[in-house]
Amino acid sequence: MATIRNKSVLVTGANRGIGRALVEEALDRGASRVYAGTRQPFTHKDGRVTRIVLDVTNAAQIDQAVRQVESLDILVNNAGIALYDNLGDRSTLEAHLAVNLFGPFDVTQAFLPLLTRSCGVIVNNVSMMAMAPFPITPAYALSKAAAFNMTQSLRALLAGRGVRVHAVLTGPTDTEMTRGFEIPKSSPQAVAHAIFDGVEREDEEIFPDPTSQVLAEAWRTSVAKDLEHQYAAFVQAAPAA
Numbered sequence: 349m350a351t352i353r354n355k356s357v358l359v360t361g362a363n364r365g366i367g368r369a370l371v372e373e374a375l376d377r378g379a380s381r382v383y384a385g386t387r388q389p390f391t392h393k394d395g396r397v398t399r400i401v402l403d404v405t406n407a408a409q410i411d412q413a414v415r416q417v418e419s420l421d422i423l424v425n426n427a428g429i430a431l432y433d434n435l436g437d438r439s440t441l442e443a444h445l446a447v448n449l450f451g452p453f454d455v456t457q458a459f460l461p462l463l464t465r466s467c468g469v470i471v472n473n474v475s476m477m478a479m480a481p482f483p484i485t486p487a488y489a490l491s492k493a494a495a496f497n498m499t500q501s502l503r504a505l506l507a508g509r510g511v512r513v514h515a516v517l518t519g520p521t522d523t524e525m526t527r528g529f530e531i532p533k534s535s536p537q538a539v540a541h542a543i544f545d546g547v548e549r550e551d552e553e554i555f556p557d558p559t560s561q562v563l564a565e566a567w568r569t570s571v572a573k574d575l576e577h578q579y580a581a582f583v584q585a586a587p588a589a
Contacts, residue, residue: 350469350512350548353378356420358413360385360404360455361427366473366521369540370424371397377544383417385427402427404451410458420462422547424471425452430488441487448491453498460511467510471547472499476519476560479567503552504580514552516543517567519559534558 357374361367362384374382375394384390385402392399400413404427429447433440452472463470478496481489496515503513522533534557546554555564567573 350550351377352422352544352548354380355422356381356383356417357422357424358383358385358400358417358420358459359424359426360402360451362386363388363390366518366536366539366543367424367426369536370426370543372537373540373544374422383413383420385413402455404455405446407454410454413455414458414462417459417462419466420459420468421466422469422471423456423459423463424473424543425455426471426473427451428473428492430485432484433487434484435486441490444487444491445494448488449494449498452495456502460506463511464506464509468512469547470499470502470506470511470513471516471543471554472496472514473516473518473543474499476517476563478515478517479563500576504576504583507580507584512550514547514554516546516554516556517560517563519555519557521557 352374357379359367359370359374359382362371363386371382371384371392375396380396382397383400384392384397385400387401387403390399398416400416401409402413403409427447429444431440431444435441456470462468472495474496475492477485477489478492499513499515506513518539520533521539522535539556542556543554546556553567555561
């Protein structure tokens, strides 16, 4: 099992919801340093927390964040947006892809040297909607499906460098994104706790709430998951460049 204790952790979208809960959970588990990436002002009474100005769509802010972080063990790509749409406006789709796909891609690439040095961990908070779209937020679902596929690819490509990559398939959580939906929701704190439990167990896919857990066993024993492992074997068998 891995452990969060004495590790340095960076969480994007850390000022609210699941991101804020992840900061608190990392502290509770004994992280030595937690970098809170936020677009909004953020303060914390715990001296282990360092706020980093980080809009994941801003290349200059990503570069500056890399310069601020001395070492990194765990990167949690949590920042995201979810807007209602009907796939009638390309700009809405592009906005989702910019934050939910290219954001974690760019942040991951920027911090990859540090994560390779530490044999670290990447955690991408995707969504259950990566597996099946919710029809009133299709652009969000599409971007999360792409982010899930990216996560699977990075898992295979980075395994030889000692970097583990996790996908979090989050179900309904009581955050601003689900405001107005009268459905069962998990608390951000419970989801954050389950996410780091999954990281410590080294689960490739983490199902952090009762709704998503319904899918867990079926996914882990599915033909699709087996096919992912078969495809990854091609990368692992390839000669080093």
